[in-house]
Amino acid sequence: MMNAGCSHFLTRRSALATLVSTAFLASGRGSQAAPTPQPGAVRFGYDDVVTQARLLGERPFDPGGLTIPPELSKLTYDSYREIRFRREKALWQESGSDFRLHPFHLGFLHNKPVQLHVVKNGNAIPIPFTTGLFEYGKVPVPKQLSPSLGFAGFAVTTTLNNPKVQDEVISFLGASYFRLIGRGHRYGLSARSLAIDVGGKQPEEFPFFRALWLEEPGADSLDLVIYALLDSPSVTGAFRYVVSPGRKTSTTVTATILPRVEIPRIGIAPLTSMFLAGEGDLGHRTDFRPEVHDSDGLLMQTGSGDWIWRPIRNPGSLRISSFGDRDPRGFGLMQRDREYGHYQDLEAHYHARPGYWVEPIGEWGEGRVDLIEIPTNNEAFDNIVACWTPAQPLEIGKASEFTYRIAALSTTNDLHPMAQVRNSFSGWDSREPDADGMGKQRFIIDFADGDLGYFLNDPKRVEIVASATAGSITNTIIDANPAAKGFRVILDATLPVGQTADLRAHLKARNRILSETWTQSWSVPSPAVRGAPDHVVTRD
Structure with missing residues (x-):
């Protein structure tokens, strides 16, 4: 049985698969054979998730089924860290694939259950919860938890850095967040599937996943395919992620978004x-x-x-x-x-x-x-x-589709051949207005790489192109920077009190652009509005 709020939208294939789901995890490896679809049968795929998202969006948002047992919600940061998935129970160990699936336990801040499924031979098979999948350390093992409880999310490991070692390559945990890493990386920033009202006048809304499906990879699979059903008071959505591990791990995302209301x-x-x-x-x-x-x-x-x-x-x-x-x-x-x-x-x-x-x-x-x-x-x-x-704003009730690729990179040098901004500093800062009501600030930018090493032989050929949307740039200086194989640019700017400006600068030699464009906003707030938000709008 599935979580309230999305059980109405299960396919009959998923319902039938529930009958074999307990055997599917009996060994922790998912090695048992799943039912094989009959000839001509439709295999579970992205269109099924889109259909579920569309049907879900036709109903009012239902928060039912989004609570977890008290003994899990009361877990602290330290006690939650005691609970770990047993790596020997990872799914797909006998599939011949390099991928392994590791579900996350619910608890602490991770209090919205998500139903996990493995798509095997075209069937979407729910993964039942059992405490036998986890080590609890100093935390008492919870009792009488339902197999339909769900999970907080999952991580997938593969031979990312060493052909003999399993390392995490992607994880889904919390709301619609996911993180991916390439070779040699440590987890840092996060990607989200959707954001609503970030920086808006009202509190931010966090869409979340009700269900996630992972296609079981085969022995020759280079990519991993994941589907997700997203829900929130304002929107529903279906997502497809194709994960390609490697030195630059990438994920190709297809997002079908169906707003319930207008979202500015x-x-x-x-x-x-x-x-x-x-x-x-x-x-x-x-x-x-x-x-x-x-x-x-x-x-x-x-x-x-x-x-x-x-x-x-x-x-x-x-x-x-x-x-x-x-x-x-x-x-x-x-x-x-x-x-x-x-x-x-x-x-x-x-x-x-x-x-x-x-x-x-x-x-x-x-x-x-x-x-x-x-x-x-x-x-x-x-x-x-x-x-x-x-x-x-996206049209209410109408499916809007966006497709994009996210790549985890160690360097931006391969993205374009021009010189890049290596450092950016603020020099003296006089935001307190002078007698003429003007604030002053110095900006220092180091440009490096690209073809700048060539122009160090004749630095006079390099020019600064600088502009400001408000106030003025009163002085520019450019110095050769052999240590960085580039050039240092200094900009002195003034701005009237109460205004915000967008500054830009790049290097050129005659009509040839040598660098990317550095841009920075700054403001000289009036004493009465200090601490108020800055909002800079630019047009390219």
């Missing part, structure tokens, strides 16, 4: 990260570590082909930057700084955190890339979000 701020392909302190935020350091962040910048390729780099900051107040575009070619939250010495963290390994690059497939039309930066003084909380927001 809906985030497509949202990414969530953490930024506490970086080279430009020394005032946010809380201990000996020079930098603390999962990502250090937002990279974008616009529909017209321009490359833009926006350094991430830990702002003094909520900051929303919107980059208008049509049919974007890509965007992502990246961890460009890979030097261990810049972090000095032996546990978190921030230098090994991946960046996520989102590449839209097909035309996404008019919209904007939103970057939301939320103040924080704790590295335990994600405070950075980037997503695509369509210009017009």
